[in-house]
Amino acid sequence: MFLAIRAYLGWRQTWMTSDTASMSSSSDFEAARIALGQQLRGLRRNEGLTARQLAATCGWHESKVSRIENGKALPSPADIRTWAVACGAGSRADDLIAMAANIQLMYQEWRHLERDGMRRVHDQVQPLWDMTRTFKGYAQCLVPGPLQIEGYTAAVLRGVQRRRAIPDDVDEVLRMRAERQRILREKGRSFTIVLEEAALYYRIADRQVMTSQLSRLFVVSAMPTVLLGIIPRSADRSVMWPVEDFWIFDDREAQIETVSAFIDIKQRAQLSQYQEAFDHLKQQAVFGSDAYPLIAEALQCV
Structure with missing residues (x-):
């Protein structure tokens, strides 16, 4: 359970150290996408599906599953719901959709909130x-x-x-x-x-x-x-x-x-x-x- 906390926000480094200066909003955003992808991968594996099987069930190319699971793409709400249902975990869809929306909002805040x-x-x-x-x-x-x-x-x-x-x-x-x-x-x-x-x-x-x-x-x-x-x-x-x-x-x-x-x-x-x-x-x-x-x-x- 606590690994999930660190997976979701694990990119956070100690404030007030020299390392923080090199961290960008884009890297933070990528880490959050990876965390979401890990949760979706967990649903797939719990159902015993391969990435190819899930893609076929959802009508997608296999590369789409790979991009989402590895944080290379942020899935749409429809993608998340389709994924969850295909994995027999439709009840998880709303929370995961909200998490994806929060990630998108987070990225916008990092780019815009402090410009003034x-x-x-x-x-x-x-x-x-x-x-x-x-x-x-x-x-x-x-x-x-x-x-x-x-x-x-x-x-x-x-x-x-x-x-x-x-x-x-x-x-x-x-x-x-x-x-x-x-x-x-x-x-x-x-x-x-x-x-x-x-x-x-x-x-x-x-x-x-x-x-x-x-x-x-x-x-x-x-x-x-x-x-x-x-x-x-x-x-x-x-x-x-x-x-x-x-x-x-x-x-x-x-x-x-x-x-x-x-x-x-x-x-x-x-x-x-x-x-x-x-x-x-x-x-x-x-x-x-x-x-x-x-x-x-x-x-x-x-």
Whole structure:
């Protein structure tokens, strides 16, 4: 199950490393197509069909099956439904069609959303943050936005702006991000946030900012709306290893952070995988006073 998570978004590399600069929207799009092709291949093999047999059943050339399975082509909704029915898995068609539509939307966002800067992305996701009551967040290498101090957020946004070579609207977005943090103090909302311990050590900003940011974690963990957990580096990861950063909103929608944008997950099958992944990650974390020594140790290393 968790292999499917990494297959769907397995192209994601660690933010803030030199490797991210070379990654393009086209390579991300290709990886997502490959993930869809792997799921379709699984349907075919579960039915015991060869690629040639499936092509004959669907009235296609065998090369079409190969191109789809290897991520060289994105199948149409009609192609996916025909494929699923031929494999005796018609009930899977809607989820797979939605996944293909999401891939296409994802590609358009990467090409267009940030052409004028980062504000458009912020404006698009803000209504979801406003309406959500229950947040679940996981971060592998960055302190999540709602917990960030201004200096840390500025360093992250500046890094993104320079790396993607997009118009500079950082100051405007920084003000909007600061305003979003009001929801941490609003009654009726709850945040369960799980961090990898490694996220405490990545030097995103200068020493003074990092010291203030880590100190801020003590403050937010005491808020009645926040349950902050940290997964120790010594934790047994045989069941659930580090994955891509993500948020789950009211258990209805997930957003996964990528190098260039984000992906919305609303399909039941994929959403349930992230919900289950979060539960496993949470089980590996320590909370409250048990997490304080990990933060304190990181502070000593700044």
